[in-house]
Amino acid sequence: METTIQNVSIKEQTLCHYDDLLRYAYKLTKNKDDAKDIVQETFYKAYANFDKFTIGTNLRAWLFKILYNQFCTQYRKKSNTMEVSENNIVENSSMPDNKISESEIIYSICNLDKKYKMISLLFFLNEYTYSEIENLTNLKLGTVKSRIFRSRDILRDKIDRKIKARTYLKAV
Numbered sequence: 001m002e003t004t005i006q007n008v009s010i011k012e013q014t015l016c017h018y019d020d021l022l023r024y025a026y027k028l029t030k031n032k033d034d035a036k037d038i039v040q041e042t043f044y045k046a047y048a049n050f051d052k053f054t055i056g057t058n059l060r061a062w063l064f065k066i067l068y069n070q071f072c073t074q075y076r077k078k079s080n081t082m083e084v085s086e087n088n089i090v091e092n093s094s095m096p097d098n099k100i101s102e103s104e105i106i107y108s109i110c111n112l113d114k115k116y117k118m119i120s121l122l123f124f125l126n127e128y129t130y131s132e133i134e135n136l137t138n139l140k141l142g143t144v145k146s147r148i149f150r151s152r153d154i155l156r157d158k159i160d161r162k163i164k165a166r167t168y169l170k171a172v
Contacts, residue, residue: 013059014043014063017060021039021063021064021067022035022036024064025038025042028071028125028126038067038071038074039067041070042067045066045070046062046063058138060136061136061137064118064136068117068118068121072110075106075107075110104159105124105159108155108158108162109121109151109155111158113154115147116150116151116154118137119133119144119148119151120148120155122136122137123148124155130144130148
């Protein structure tokens with residue numbers, strides 16, 4: 001009986017985060033309908049997995065993590081359904097050789113190591129401050145700063161390689 005009362009309480013607390021989750025989803029998707037879909041899927045997954053939530057930990061961070069993972073999953077699915085080869089994308093691209101699209105950057109962030117993904121998304125795409133990320137993720141400020149620094153280097157390297165590959169393919 002007590003577990004049921006705790007679950008109801010957690011479910012009620014979850015709903016309190018709806019507006020924040022919707023704003024975050026909209027920042028990620030830049031589309032109201034997609035944002036609502038991701039939030040709905042987030043609540044579905046949260047309710048289905050409440051047994052995995054540890055009472056006393058940060059419910060908000062847990063929900064944001066579910067939402068973020070859902071966004072990455074949907075983004076990968078959309079990326080994988082494109083039926084064009086890398087060569088066609090490069091040949092049909094109107095971007096200069098030294099530019100990269102926002103979708104390529106998001107894809108690169110979604111493919112970062114687990115410990116860098118969420119922080120990079122919050123910092124680079126959503127422009128959260130170090131302290132906001134610290135509060136959201138329950139990491140220490142120094143950890144947040146060092147992970148952003150490392151992820152910036154990793155992303156810079158990935159993007160440089162993409163640009164070099166694009167330049168090479170156009171030369172061939």
